[in-house]
Amino acid sequence: MDTIFNFIGGIFGYVLWSAFYLTKNYGIAIILFTIAVKVLLFPFSVKQQKAMASNARFQAKQKEIMAKYKNDRVKANEEIQKLMAKENVSPTAGCMPMLAPMLVMFGVYYSVLNPLTNTLHIAADKVSAALNSLSTIPAIGTTINGRYGEINIVKYFSHLQDYLVVDGKPIFNSNDAQSINDFSSGFNFCGLDLLSTPSQSSWQSMMWLIPVLCFLTSVLSMIIMQIINGQKLQGCMILMVVIMPLFTAWIAYSVPGAVGFYWVASNVLGFVQSLIMSKFYSPSIMEAKTEAQRVVLRRQQEAEFAFIEAPEFDQMQASSEVSMQSEKKNKNSNSKKNKPKNSKNNDKSSYLGRKR
16 A cells, blocks of 8 residues: 555655645645645546535435335335436445545655655665665654655755765755755745644744644634535534544644644635535536436436327318217207107197087
């Protein structure tokens, strides 16, 4: 896994180094990098918003099906499967938009964790030789040779440069040394040393502000997103709003400050992105667009079928009218035959009266 994340960190390192080269400050470089990442991942965010709108519509219809077939679970499952196919809903539809930010976060972590190889892109054999050289020096090797070895070399390069030699020759050439010196001087942002780790820093260093800001911005961004999407915080959602930010704050407390600072910048810019998404890609707007697309698609499908004329329809209608008229005449003739004759037309011999 380290090989994969180092590869991703090496790609992001080029972007971070370019931003640092322009600004000469790693904190500002992280902000510019975060903006670029948000723009790059914006299509994934739109896709995630569409998936959320589709799932909301699917959940409402699913409840109706469950209520209708509450006594027949098999039939309910069949109808739900049909509904999923009709609505084009997939349980894994929102996984990729959520996975992409995690990959970016690990990429930033590894670019900060290994600044010599992933950000400055100094040859790995030189970095290994430097770490091995420092590990042989008493009192220095125990503090330098570790997971944050490259960070410590960058942070204390001016003090360690004389010890970074092999067979009497410096490990890093003049260009490498100049890049490391310039890089090490740009990690101070608003009085915070972004190369330091909050868990290993003193209270006076104010590095504890990074995990605290990470927690606060995470909670606020999650609450605001729930409000924008029209969802109520209840049950386990309330716990998630607290537990997840606490987890991210603990990570920010345990890793170099630059990683936690990226998380804070990402949360703040994510809040701005949420406002934009609510303006143009809210669930109600996305649902209206989906219904409009469905109507247009239905009309296009209907237009593909040619109108079928029925030439025999007029003849059938005429024959039916003739048959109705003949039936009417037959009824009239039958009624005349069955009508009783008038008494004036009766035979006179039938008169039984007596003459005077």
